Amino acid sequence: MPEKTVVRPVRIAVVGHTNTGKTSLMRTLTRDTGFGEVSSRPSTTRHVEGARLIADGEVLVELFDTPGMEDPMALLEELESIRPEGVDRLDGPARVERFLNAPAARARFEQEAKVLRQLRASDAGLYVIDVRDPVLAKHRDELEVLGDCAVPLLPVLNFVRAPQTNESRWREALSRLGLHAIVRFDTVAPERDGERWLYEKLATLLDAWRPSLEKLLACRAREADARHRAAVLLVAELLIDVAAYRVRVMATGAGAVEAKVIELNTRVREREQHCVDALLELYRFRSTDVDADQLPLANGEWQEDLFNPESLRQLGIRFGTGAAAGAAAGAGVDLMVGGLTFGTATAIGALAGGGWQAVRQFGDRVLGSVTGQRQLAVDDGILRFLAVRQLHLLCALETRGHGAISPIHGLVDQVRQWREGALPAPLRKARAHREWSGVDGKAADGLERNRALEQLAELLATDAEAIRRAETR
Amino acid sequence: MFPDWRARWLAETLRLHEADEGRQDDARAVAVARTHPGDAEARICVRAREMASTGTWASAVDAAGVRARFAMGVLLVVGLVLGFGSAMAVLGDGGRPVNVVWALGGLLGVHMISLAVWGAGLLIRPTETGSVFGRAWLWLAERMSARGPQVHAWHALFSLHRGQALLRWWLGGVAHALWLALLCGAVIGLLVAFSLRGYGFVWETTILPAAVFEAWVGALGALPALVGVPIPDGEVVRASGGVALVDAEARRAWSAWLLGCVVAYGVLPRALLAVWCFTLLRSGRRRIRLDQGQPGYASLLERLTPASERIGVTDVAPETIATAHLGGLASLAAGAPVLVGVELNGEAPAEGQARAMEWPPTVPDEVHFAGALDTREQRRLFLAALSRAQPVRLLVACDPRLSPDRGTLSLIADLSRHAGECRVWLVAAATATDTERLGYWRDGLRELGLPPGAVFESMPEALEWLAGTPAEGRRHA
Secondary structure, eight states, X not given: OOOXXXXXXXXXEEEEBTTSSHHHHHHHHHTOTTSSOOOXXXXXXXXXXXXXXXXXXXXXXXXXXXXOBOOHHHHHHHHHTOOOTTOSOOOHHHHHHHHHHSGGGGTTTHHHXXXXXXXXXXXXXXXXXXTTSOOOHHHHHHHHHHHTTOOOEEEEEEOTTSSSOOHHHHXXXXXXXXOOOOEEOOSSSOXXXXXXXXXXXXXXXXXXXXXXXXXXXXXXXXXXXXXXXXXXXXXXXXXXXXXHOEEEEESSOHHHHHHHHHHHHHHHHHHHHHHHHHHHHHTTOOTTSTTGGGSSOOSTHHHHGGGOHHHHHHTTOOOSSSOSHHHHTTOOOOOOGGGTOSOSSOOTTIIIIIIHHHEEEESOHHHHHHHSEEEEEEOHHHHHHHHHHHHHHHHHHHTTTOTTOOOGGGGTTTTHHHHSSSOOHHHHHHHXXXXXXXXXXXXXXXXXXXXXXXXXXXXXXXXXXXXXHHHHO | OOSOHHHHHHHHHHHHHHHXXXXXXXXXXXXXXXXXXXXXXXXXXXXXXXXXXXXXXXXXXXXXXXXXXXXXXXXXXXXXXXXXXXXXXXXXXXXXXXXXXXXXXXXXXXXXXXXXHHHHHHHHOTTSOXXXXXHHHHHHHXXXXXXXXXXXXXXXXXXXXXXXXXXXXXXXXXXXXXXXXXXXHHHHHHHHHHHHSOOOEEBOOSSSOHHHHHHHHHHHHHHHHHTTOOOOOHHHHHHTBSSOOOOHHXXXXXXXXXXHHHIIIIIHHHHHHHHHHHHHHHHHXXXXXXXXXXXXXXXXHXXXXXXXXXXXXXXXXXXXXXXXXXOOOGGGOOBOOEEEEESOOSXXXXXXXXXXXXXXXXXXXXXXXXXXXXXXXXXXXXXXXXXXXXXXXXXXXXXXXXXXXXXXXXXXXXXXXXXXXXXXXXXXXXXXXXXXXXXXXXHHHHHHTOOGGGEEOSHHHHHHHXXXXXXXXXXXX
């Protein structure tokens, strides 16, 4: 008969030297941005605080945040000094138990005692390392003390994305101490598969809880997939909406047309903003988040640039009709320098210059000449730009806006199909279906529109994947 | 078992409703859903169920169901009537004999063609939804629905079925049912006409031999004959060429044959296919799952299935934390000044060059340079040496890029007890990019008892103090 599976959640203590990012790791793994207190100040956390990780309504893991170890050398000395009479040799756990019952554990080593007590009560420990730090004797002593708890330890290399690290030295030191299962995990900007690697490594150390950890992983992966699909669908819907959008205008009097152009521009901008808001909500970005300013949208200027010829020119996108060169003269727009901000320069004449070219006379010229009506639609170039821009934002969001995403110009090679050739088929189809556009209120939701949406979403997902691959290379 | 497909239908309707009308007030529903033990999908359904109990849109789902059945009923009745009419039209008023070939073609021809098209569609484009009748029903049902919630209910039904490629079984089943009504109407029409009118039956040809018709009638009649339907024998068939027989037996045989063919090749296959489609639909509906990748659901997941819950503090922070304090021998010390580094061995590549210029430093002759301390053994030996030497001044060099911790600070305190005066030099502090950590060092050292003036951040100042030469004098020398 197979052994009965463990039902109790696996208990894991997050331990490490002071100020290495233990609470940050907790926050990332629990998806709870308000957990504990995080600061760059050492010994911020002085208590033990726990959180349960839940998948599909089931508690699978209990994580405990512990205070940082601060004085491991003296602690090791203290432990080594424990030599009770009549006992030949104490093993690690026995030594730790004796220490925890001794008065020192409540005085000088109170913080360290909390760590050891929690680790003793856990099934495994995540040992968080700031790889920017050199490997020092105190760290080795610390690992020796933690090793005495006789609980499997998984070193977690934090801040691996810093420009200069001691990662190789740490790896060497850890393997000398017998810790060969190591995981790289930047707690603030984890790699896409970082969490999966972490739990998989953990599962190799905790065979009895492998099913739990795998269940957790599967659930998290499912959630990530759902979120990604939702994001891509949001972008696809934006593009369909804008592509199908048309405004009727009487061709008499330039003033009326101009007013319509402005109206159209505004509507499209609003529609894009709506999509951006939805994406932010989806990825749980709040403007109060510390990393919000890492996103490629600083403020209102993100909007201003949509109809700016210069923005398009920089991406190598051309307007469907008319070259953008003329209008670009006055608009020296500094587009997303370093992927962080949008337009430090003002978008001079973006509307007067770019707006005119950004929309083109569309559709039924015969009818127009009879009725005096014309239809304005959004230019292909704007659609392309929208697509690239939203893809860029999406990729930035998936990495929580950190580091690795290059500025939008860097995407040029990955989004070639958005720059050249014909628009994707679903968008071309949308051009002919005015009723598909949700820019002015509700779109007619139908089979055909849905199919176009799905097709476009699939296309965008491929693009996003290409961008991600290029970024991680 | 919850959630069944109706619960999912409700949830999908709500999603479309919210996509149009904006997120509804769901605080209570979410709270209830979060207590449900199921997975994310079940909770989405619970939320929808809870919100349905308060919102008016929920009745739309029931209404849509009612209207769907009503539309179906209307079409079935229309089908029956049309079928009846077509039978009448095909047979005529009895004044002229019925051409059996044309009659059968008229009754079953279109049906056979549409069946072939449907079957071909099944093979060629297995995921596409065909069937004109099915679409007609959808169109009608949708037109009969009030705008707003009911349309959402319809679209919800649609998107759920599309996800599992069930639309074809659904629409196919409807189409077969309508054809069934049409053909049943035709059968009724035939029965009525045969009961109340006298018909003669003929076949006509210009070039074909009689044997062809004999074989044809026999072949078609074989299937109905299996259940005992009489078929015209060869004699009768041959005799019916061109002129209708007046023999009542022959007429009965012809009418039975015609009816049998319509039932066997019309009613029966449509009935079987309708049952087949609806069976597949029924079993398929059990596989229907909500597409959690839809933005409307994905943005709900965070609230419905939080990734974690807090346990709270399980071991409270101590009220006070013991901190070390600087001590000193003051005037008793007389040994040569000593410079020692703490945790300066490990070479971090970051800012390494700038630091390499300052550490290890070249010290004046009168200063004893003790190197850098890292291991416990080094510390122990140095402390012993220090207690013997008792230097007048001790300069402890630290790396400000590391986090100051209690261990390091208490080491500085321990060292200070064996010297006349102890100060700290933060090596290459000027080039440190992490100014925050520099601040924490200053704070930590202040708590230790070192005033800001006793913490050096530049090498010349630190070494001048250590050597004991007044700054002015050295500069001139």
